[in-house]
Ligand SMILES: Cc1cc2nc3c(=O)[nH]c(=O)nc-3n(C[C@H](O)[C@H](O)[C@H](O)COP(=O)(O)O)c2cc1C
């Protein structure tokens with residue numbers, strides 16, 4: 001199993017939803033990076049389940065940094081973060097050992113690991129495994145912030161309910177990202193947030209679930225970053241985003257909407273603004289030829305409805321081959337989007353920190369604040 005990724009900055013994930021702990025090991029980090037554990041915890045809060053729109057499984061989700069940080073700064077050696085599992089209810093899964101939940105990873109994991117996988121709570125395929133990604137992401141996001149680069153995501157669509165899109169104008173975009181920062185169900189428009197909240201609550205009452213689209217932007221990325229062919233910015237970020245459970249679509253700039261456009265509608269003309277080369281529009285989402293062009297990155301991520309729903313579903317007993325009407329019990333998210341948005345930010349940040357390190361070298365991160373011990 002290869003739960004690992006990255007070129008300059010390498011990250012590997014471990015753990016299962018109902019095991020003792022889950023966690024992450026990060027290698028290749030520069031030394032001297034200030035770790036703000038209070039901010040890391042704030043990021044964790046955004047992924048934590050809250051209210052009727054989330055699973056009822058409550059975990060403390062306190063990241064324990066067990067190596068790689070000394071006197072508050074990275075040492076440059078492998079950094080390991082551990083998060084304990086404490087609120088498991090494994091009996092919810094005992095009935096389902098041989099009956100795969102439709103559209104979860106139960107069947108595919110059973111085939112790949114020949115029945116030896118930890119099936120409880122989806123094991124290594126649980127959305128819970130994204131908790132350490134958020135802890136790690138807090139480090140990457142802070143590294144980006146130290147260079148004036150901001151990443152942010154909002155819930156942009158659920159069925160016909162649509163939020164205002166993120167702006168391409170840098171000043172406005174920075175304001176929007178700041179306003180989204182501390183929201184739980186993050187939307188630009190209050191009325192959209194209320195409508196989406198209501199739609200998820202309705203689905204929850206009916207034992208059903210909802211999906212939707214997350215829109216992300218990155219502002220402040222320098223031009224010239226990206227390693228084509230195969231580590232183009234799109235390839236790198238798509239790889240990371242598709243690794244998140246329930247993500248089924250990723251697009252950059254106008255993405256699939258390009259199908260409806262002509263070249264004259266889709267091209268981003270150049271101009272000099274404030275002494276800098278910029279594009280007049282941003283249909284290409286800040287990336288040309290797999291390399292950043294200095295405009296904001298624009299990314300959309302489609303998240304499917306949570307597979308575990310409470311309506312009767314068709315499944316099969318894998319032992320006997322008999323058809324079964326499956327009634328799922330237990331605690332599940334009626335929607336994933338609002339909790340996944342900070343996971344999306346974290347994955348984008350990892351990809352960009354890796355690419356920036358490849359472009360400018362590890363010493364680039366040594367700003368005045370990050371520099372050296374006493
Ligand atoms: C933050 C988060 C929370 C999730 N919560 C649940 C859940 O409560 N129940 C569930 O069945 N799936 C949940 N999922 C989705 C499953 O993890 C995902 O569908 C599964 O791993 C199969 O992967 P796939 O959908 O990409 O094929 C969650 C995913 C994320 C990222």
Ligand SMILES: C=C(O[C@@H]1CC(C(=O)O)=C[C@@H](OP(=O)(O)O)[C@H]1O)C(=O)O
Pocket residue numbers: 017055056057059088089092120121122125126127128129131245330331332333
């Ligand atoms: C625990 C979390 O979410 C879990 C994600 C999940 C899944 O199948 O992905 C299934 C549920 O697990 P359990 O049945 O053990 O409660 C969710 O509660 C979390 O995200 O921290």
